[in-house]
Amino acid sequence: MTSFNAALVRADTPQLTRVINGYPITYLDSGATSLPPRAVIEAMSRHYELHHANVHRSVFQTASEATEAYEGARLAIAKFINAPGGAEEIVFTKNCTESFNLLARSWGRVNLKQGDVVLLSEMEHHANIVPWFQLRDMLGFEVRFIPVTDDFRLDLSNIDELMKGVKLLSVTGMSNVLGTINPIKELSAIAHKHGALIAVDAAQSVAHSVTDVKDLDVDFMCFSAHKMLGPTGIGIFWTRKEILRDMPPFLGGGGMIADVSVDGYTPANGPTRFEAGTPPIAEAAGLGAAVTYLTGLGMANIAQHEHDLTGDALTRLELEFSGRIRVIGPRDMTNRGGVISIDVDGVHPHDVAQMLDQFGVCVRPGHHCAKPLMKRFGLNATARISYGPYSLVRDTDMLLEALHSAIGMFG
Amino acid sequence: MAGLEDLYKEIIMDHYRSPRNRGELPTPPAVCTEGFNPLCGDQITVYIDVTDGVLKDIKITGQGCSISQSSSSLMSAAVKGKSLEQVQETIGTFKQLMTGHETALEDGGEPEKVDIRALGELAALQGVVKFPVRIKCAVLAWNTLSQALSELPS
Known part of the structure; x- marks a missing residue:
């Protein structure tokens, strides 16, 4: 049972009561990080007030409560993305970037060699580019890119050629710059046809649409909690049990071992093998609450809401600023996110964002950690607007008013 | 809260719209250095021609926000034709204007008044200090010039 009313989500989000420079905050930077609802904040403070202890081995009651919250979040995430093997397939990391580093340094290091290819796309975030370059420089395989068309979609016209020699196709579910939603199901069929595996950067897509790894038929998925109404400091790495079983440890230390002696160590089995050191426990409690909250809203409802907001904003930007503002992203609302x-x-x-701030409007200027994409479209930077489940049409109203003022000032 | 007029002064907008000393110089004899602001993608190239201890000519190309571009234009006007000693002094004064009073600001204080007469038009950039994230925009050209000076053949 789900119920969605953006005004109520807004009321659940404490930070949206802020007044900035005399204006109620207009938060349009959910693509960078989302604002947590009270339920998430309370879950974390409740953890520190009542249940804080280190997880796993301790036997006293609060330690088992903490373990329950931590492992509960793992199970919640498994259900949220429909992981076929359940909680055993979910590894907690620091963030989406660390999840990609885990994929490269663990799976990549033992499965890639000279002559192999890792295929990315031109619209990837640096998190899904740099770890591959780093590993390439060690192992000598090739990193190749799927081009992006002039209408901001992946150019799959030459995909069979591009797939030659590919061991891993690693692409974003949704571009953090363009809003383009990529055809992951189609891409996974292509990858598998060519004997390759497919990884998905779900950082943007996971909080804004239904995610079902089984239905998408993908092999790896990386995302972070703070972009899905959860806290910073915890990220998620998912892969199928059969693959995870054969992946060597990435970071070493406490918690990731089965045995240690003066001669060496034996790594633990399952996800804990990749979770060295004390994990983000309160953050996991917050993430668990975020999943419960999002599930209650209904991911399909959120997707529809953001779709409507985006369509409205694109139309109004075109009507009010034609010739002055260029949208770097698809105009067509099919497979397009917020x-x-x-x-x-x-x-x-930078000046746009600074002016908008005077009206309490929060947008992000810069290259959005996607420099190859910026270069593709001959840009150094853009100003980015991104919606969340708590966004309302009034946010777009305020944005447009502030944009008029910014343009007026610069003439 | 500082008002936007502190940031976008008339002089700044003028130098942004009509940047001075825009262009390139042949290298050699000129020395050319590139500077980046990795956070926002701003890029700047500074060309300097130094003869007999005097910065005879300076040209700048690049892309960036109004603050980084006007700062580079104001800088070029302030240092052109000056002795290297004077150039270093101006760089020092400007950097002090941008960063020297951070502690005072953090404590809620106002930035200490710098002698405006010594700065000339550069004083227009004083307001940037009230917007800490923009300081890196204003100092990009200056850091690039410092780098170029350090690369001069001795």
């Missing part, structure tokens, strides 16, 4: 990058003619994105 991220809108704009290029204001004659006003640098």
